[in-house]
Amino acid sequence: MAITAEIRVGETKLELPVVVGTEAEVGVDIGALRDKTGAITLDPGYGNTGACESAITFLDGERGILRYRGYPIEQLAGPASFLEVAWLLLKGELPNAAELAALVAAEKANRALPAHVERLLAALPQQTHPMAMLSSAVVTLSAAYGEGDGAIAGLPANQLRLLAQLPTLAACIYRRSQGLDFVPPDANRGYAANFLHMMFAGTAKATDDAAIATAMDLLFILHADHEQNCSTSTVRLVGSSQADYFASIASGVCALWGPLHGGANQAVIEMLDEVVRHGGNVQWAVGQAKEKGSHFRLMGFGHRVYKNFDPRAKIIKVQADLVLGKLGQDDAQLDLAKGLEQAALADDYFVQRKLYPNVDFYSGIIYRAMGFPQEMFTVLFAIGRLPGWTAHWNEHNAGKARIGRPRQIYTGKNARDFVALADR
Ligand code: CMC
Numbered sequence: 001m002a003i004t005a006e007i008r009v010g011e012t013k014l015e016l017p018v019v020v021g022t023e024a025e026v027g028v029d030i031g032a033l034r035d036k037t038g039a040i041t042l043d044p045g046y047g048n049t050g051a052c053e054s055a056i057t058f059l060d061g062e063r064g065i066l067r068y069r070g071y072p073i074e075q076l077a078g079p080a081s082f083l084e085v086a087w088l089l090l091k092g093e094l095p096n097a098a099e100l101a102a103l104v105a106a107e108k109a110n111r112a113l114p115a116h117v118e119r120l121l122a123a124l125p126q127q128t129h130p131m132a133m134l135s136s137a138v139v140t141l142s143a144a145y146g147e148g149d150g151a152i153a154g155l156p157a158n159q160l161r162l163l164a165q166l167p168t169l170a171a172c173i174y175r176r177s178q179g180l181d182f183v184p185p186d187a188n189r190g191y192a193a194n195f196l197h198m199m200f201a202g203t204a205k206a207t208d209d210a211a212i213a214t215a216m217d218l219l220f221i222l223h224a225d226h227e228q229n230c231s232t233s234t235v236r237l238v239g240s241s242q243a244d245y246f247a248s249i250a251s252g253v254c255a256l257w258g259p260l261h262g263g264a265n266q267a268v269i270e271m272l273d274e275v276v277r278h279g280g281n282v283q284w285a286v287g288q289a290k291e292k293g294s295h296f297r298l299m300g301f302g303h304r305v306y307k308n309f310d311p312r313a314k315i316i317k318v319q320a321d322l323v324l325g326k327l328g329q330d331d332a333q334l335d336l337a338k339g340l341e342q343a344a345l346a347d348d349y350f351v352q353r354k355l356y357p358n359v360d361f362y363s364g365i366i367y368r369a370m371g372f373p374q375e376m377f378t379v380l381f382a383i384g385r386l387p388g389w390t391a392h393w394n395e396h397n398a399g400k401a402r403i404g405r406p407r408q409i410y411t412g413k414n415a416r417d418f419v420a421l422a423d424r
Contacts (some may be wrong), residue, residue, distance in 0.1 A: 002018075003018045003020065003026055004018060005017075005018050005028040007030075007033070007037075009033075009037035009038070009039045010037070012036060012037045014032065014033065014036050014037060016028050016029055016030060016032070016033070017029040017031075019053065021053070023058055023060070027050045027053075034407070040407045040409070042409055045304075046233075047304065050228075051228055051233060051236070051404070052228070052236065052395075052396065052399075054227060054228070054392070054395060055069075055092070055395070056068070056069065056089060056225060056227065056388070056391050056392060056395060057069075057089075057225045057226065057227040057388070058070070058227075059226065059227050059305055059306075061303065061304075061305035061306040061307050061308065062307055062308055063308060064306060064308040064309045064310070064311050065311065066226070066311050066312065068085065068088055068089055068224065068225055069088050069089065069092055069093070071088070071094075073221075073222065073311055073312065073315070074311065074315065076088075076221055077218050077221050077222055077315050078218065080094075080221065081190075081191070081217060081221075082191055082192065082217045082220040082221050082224070082384075083100070083103055083104060083107060083191055084100060085220075085221045085224050085387065086103075086163060086224065086386075086387035087099065087100065087103055089224060089225055089387040089388055089390075089391040090155060090159070090387055090390060090391050090394070091154070099153075099154060102153040102154065103153045103154070103155075103160075104190075105153070106152045106153035106155075106160055106164070107153075107160070107163060107164045107191060108164075108185075108187040108194075109164075109187070110152065110160060110161050110164035110165065111164045111165060111167070111168050111185035111187075111194070112165075112168065112184070112185060113165055113168050113169060113172065114141065114143075114144035114145075116140065116143065116144070117137050117140065117141070117169065117172070118172065118182065120136065120137055120140055121133060121137065121172055121173060121176045122176070124136065124176075126176065126177060126179065127177070128177075129257075129375060130170075130173045130174065130177065130375050130376050130378075130379045131253060131254070131256070131257040131263075131378050131379060131382075132257075133173045133176070133177075134169065134170065134173060134253050134379055134382060135250045135251075135253040135254050135257075136250075137169050137173070138162070138166075138169070138246055138249055138250040138253060139246055139247055139250035140246075141158075141161075141162065141165070141246045142244045142245075142246040142247060145157065145158040145161055145246070146158065147244065147245060156245075158245055158246070159245065159390050159394075162245075162246070162249065162386065162390075163386060163387070163390075166382070166383050166386055167191065167194065167195035167198065167383055168185055168198060170195070170199075170376070170379045170380070170382075170383055171183065171195060171198035171199045172198075173376075173379065174199055174372075174373075174376055174379075175198075175199075177373075177375070180202070180203070182198075183197065183198045183199075183201045183202070184198075185198060186198075189213075190213065190217075191217065191220075192213045192214070192216040192217040192220065193208075193210070193213035195216065195383070196212065196213055196216060196370070199371075199372075200371055203371075205370075205371030207327075209326065211322070211323075211326050212323065212326065212327070212370060215319055215322065215323050215366065215370075216370070218315075218319060219316070219319070219363060219366065219367075219380070219384065220380075220383060220384035221384070222312045222315060222316060222359060222363075222384070223312075223359065223380075223381050223384025223385050224384055224385065224387050224388050225385070225387065225388030225391065225392075226385075226388065229261065230255050230256075230258070230260075230261045231252040231253075231255035231256040231261060231262065231385065231389065232252065232385075232388060232389055232392050233255075234251050234252050234254075234255035235248045235249060235251060235252040235255075235389045235392055235393050236392050236393065236396045236404065237404040238251040238252075239393045239396050239397060240396060240401065240402065240403045240404040241403055241404075245390075245393060248389075248393050249386070249389055249390070249393070252382075252385070252389045253382050256378060256381060256382055256385065257378055259299065262360070262378045262381040262382065262385070263378050264299050264300055264358070264360035265300070265360040265363050265364040265367070265377040265378060265380075265381060266364065266374045266375065266377045266378055267299040267300075267360075268299045268300040268337075268360055268361055268364045268365075269333075269364045269365070269368060269374045269377070270299075270374070271285065271298070271299045271300075272333055272336055272337060272340075275336060275340065276336070280336060282336070282339045282340040282342075282343040283343060285298065285340055285343075286298070286340070286343050286344055286347055286349075286350075289301075289344070289349075290347070290349045298340070298344055298350075298355070299360070299361075300357055300358055300360040300361030300362075300364075301344060301350070301355050301356065301357055301358065301361065302353070302355040302356075302358065303356070303358045306356060306358065307354040308354070308356065309356045309357075310356060310357065310358045310359055312358075312359040313356070313357045313358055313359055313361055313362060316359065316361075316362045316363050316366070317357075317362050319362075319366055320334055320362045320365050320366050320369075321334070323366045323369055323370065324365070324366075324369050327369050327370070329369045333365055333368070334362075334365050337361065337362060337365060341357050341361070363377070363380075363381075364377050367380060
């Protein structure tokens with residue numbers, strides 16, 4: 001039976017069209033609401049607002065489902081490579097062997113940054129947060145690459161270049177912050193292995209262990225898209241003004257930085273360090289998180305959409321065990337995180353609010369074990385999220401592409417007369 005919707009605003013009754021997605025998600029189209037009734041909807045935080053129709057990623061928070069272009073995340077994380085997943089997100093289908101070979105070759109051939117980026121990073125204070133360096137550098141790539149630069153390996157040239165150069169940029173940012181010389185990309189290494197090489201070559205953290213590069217690649221896959229999250233919505237919104245691709249992506253980097261979004265992976269480690277300062281007492285942290293006046297949240301816990309579990313967190317938890325075991329590292333921090341998870345999941349406050357560990361809860365522990373300082377964690381998230389941001393930017397611009405321009409309910413002063421300075 002067709003689903004119908006109607007709304008009554010004062011004396012006006014309006015039948016509203018209903019849009020049903022391929023997974024039976026129901027959207028009430030309120031496009032005529034203001035014209036016909038004078039009213040708008042009010043939904044701060046957009047918890048009930050669909051900003052677009054999208055064919056990229058499906059997420060069911062109640063059932064803990066995440067699929068890219070129909071493929072369950074559990075089937076991609078492992079057998080697929082990050083570049084394969086990037087292609088899938090961007091093109092809608094998995095690449096065939098020839099397409100993947102061309103993409104891999106093009107990625108290797110386009111890793112070098114334009115000359116100005118090195119000068120830009122050198123001009124920034126050494127203590128600049130890596131996310132500030134990243135957003136600054138990404139936006140200036142528009143100076144080197146235009147929208148109409150043609151295609152490379154089946155992708156818009158500027159998008160392929162950013163995919164290839166983001167790891168180089170991230171490694172340069174890290175090395176700049178450490179006062180180390182930049183390490184040029186190595187075309188004999190794959191995407192993740194080359195990134196780890198550019199990051200750590202010549203330092204005590206260098207490793208050629210293929211399992212670590214595989215884990216890095218898998219982490220990128222897990223972060224590759226998550227439908228209309230804060231940074232992706234930002235990319236779409238900025239893109240809707242027809243801003244340049246690099247400007248749109250740089251705005252996504254800025255949105256990701258916040259601790260309620262991608263910055264949570266850094267915040268989790270800071271929180272675990274604080275628990276250690278409280279004698280490793282996980283109940284202290286749980287108690288603080290429940291105490292509204294404390295402004296303390298369990299970082300890496302809770303999600304706007306997932307109300308069951310975050311499927312990415314499940315995969316990452318297994319990886320944390322593997323990577324720490326592989327690196328032979330002391331896993332006191334992992335044990336502490338597991339203890340905190342257990343304590344929170346047994347607590348009524350978290351049960352009632354359906355708060356579960358999210359993607360950021362265990363990822364920082366792996367990154368730290370790999371040798372990344374915590375300020376770099378959100379940069380790693382950004383590398384992973386780039387294909388998602390780009391796919392959404394493309395989708396938005398290929399569609400009817402109206403500029404994003406929400407309304408508001410004004411709560412300020414009513415009209416009043418200007419008062420001359422002498423009379424105030
Ligand atoms: N610790 C303690 N209480 C929490 C937490 C938490 N981490 N998350 C939510 N709550 C409580 C919140 O106080 C509220 O309680 P009440 O109903 O008594 O007022 C209730 O749960 C609902 O929370 P909300 O803030 O309305 O939920 P939201 O959907 O607006 O926020 C969130 C989602 C992810 C921002 C939030 O859960 C949070 O701040 N988590 C910690 C930060 C974090 O881990 N962020 C990463 C998210 S996943 C990856 C990503 O997006 O980058």
